[in-house]
Amino acid sequence: MSLFTRKPKSPTPSPVADTAAVHRTSTGPAVDLAKMEATAPGLVSLYKSAGVSLCKQGLEGSRAAVYLVLDYSGSMQGFYADGSVQAFAERVLAAAAHFDDDGIVPVVFFGWDAHRPESIALDSYQGRIAALMRGREWGSTNYVAAMEAVCAHYRASGATDPALVIFQTDGAPDHIRDTEAALRDMSSLPIFWQFVGFGRDDFRFLRNLDTLSGRLVDNAGFFAAGAAPRAMPDGELYDNLMGEFPQWLRDARTAGVL
Numbered sequence: 001m002s003l004f005t006r007k008p009k010s011p012t013p014s015p016v017a018d019t020a021a022v023h024r025t026s027t028g029p030a031v032d033l034a035k036m037e038a039t040a041p042g043l044v045s046l047y048k049s050a051g052v053s054l055c056k057q058g059l060e061g062s063r064a065a066v067y068l069v070l071d072y073s074g075s076m077q078g079f080y081a082d083g084s085v086q087a088f089a090e091r092v093l094a095a096a097a098h099f100d101d102d103g104i105v106p107v108v109f110f111g112w113d114a115h116r117p118e119s120i121a122l123d124s125y126q127g128r129i130a131a132l133m134r135g136r137e138w139g140s141t142n143y144v145a146a147m148e149a150v151c152a153h154y155r156a157s158g159a160t161d162p163a164l165v166i167f168q169t170d171g172a173p174d175h176i177r178d179t180e181a182a183l184r185d186m187s188s189l190p191i192f193w194q195f196v197g198f199g200r201d202d203f204r205f206l207r208n209l210d211t212l213s214g215r216l217v218d219n220a221g222f223f224a225a226g227a228a229p230r231a232m233p234d235g236e237l238y239d240n241l242m243g244e245f246p247q248w249l250r251d252a253r254t255a256g257v258l
Contacts, residue, residue: 072109076170
């Protein structure tokens with residue numbers, strides 16, 4: 001079966017069911033504060049900041065499979081060397097603890113191609129990015145390979161919750177038309193792509209994704225974290241990461257994707 005097989009469309013939900021597409025549970029964060037304090041005390045402050053943003057967006061109690069996609073093109077070397085990518089991964093991991101109780105985020109690195117998913121976890125996150133990058137060759141920006149790797153992992157995992165994919169990059173994809181086609185095909189899947197730009201690029205391609213035609217639903221968001229992504233305040237970062245996900249949940253429910 002194709003990764004992009006379209007699910008049958010279900011009837012348009014009532015407003016109550018529409019709200020339920022965001023509020024999937026009422027049991028609070030997937031990993032509670034006590035477990036965070038015991039397992040990853042260094043991430044507690046980030047976890048609390050993420051919780052504030054989730055509440056503002058109406059996402060408290062929601063469940064999702066969180067993925068992290070990381071660009072390792074040659075132009076990204078400085079961001080790995082100065083710790084920006086490690087810091088970003090820690091912020092994503094802290095937010096993921098609200099969505100998924102296993103304390104693990106699959107990580108997909110992409111350059112000329114995409115490598116098999118690795119992981120970063122609450123009990124083993126320190127220095128994890130440097131360890132995962134050891135021995136890898138710097139490449140280019142093959143978005144499609146990374147997107148297909150996420151889809152394959154998500155389907156193989158048997159997950160029943162939607163996927164929130166945090167996709168970090170510092171430039172446009174190698175193959176723009178192929179990337180647009182892939183995003184269109186994937187709009188029928190329960191996967192939302194939140195792109196995050198590092199650096200001074202104008203990211204025209206990513207800014208245009210919200211108006212990309214031919215999709216069942218708008219399944220992508222974008223924001224630029226700038227040339228110094230570590231300097232973006234935690235609250236601002238989380239507000240941006242979660243800004244478009246709630247609308248996608250509602251639209252995906254209406255379209256029968258969820």
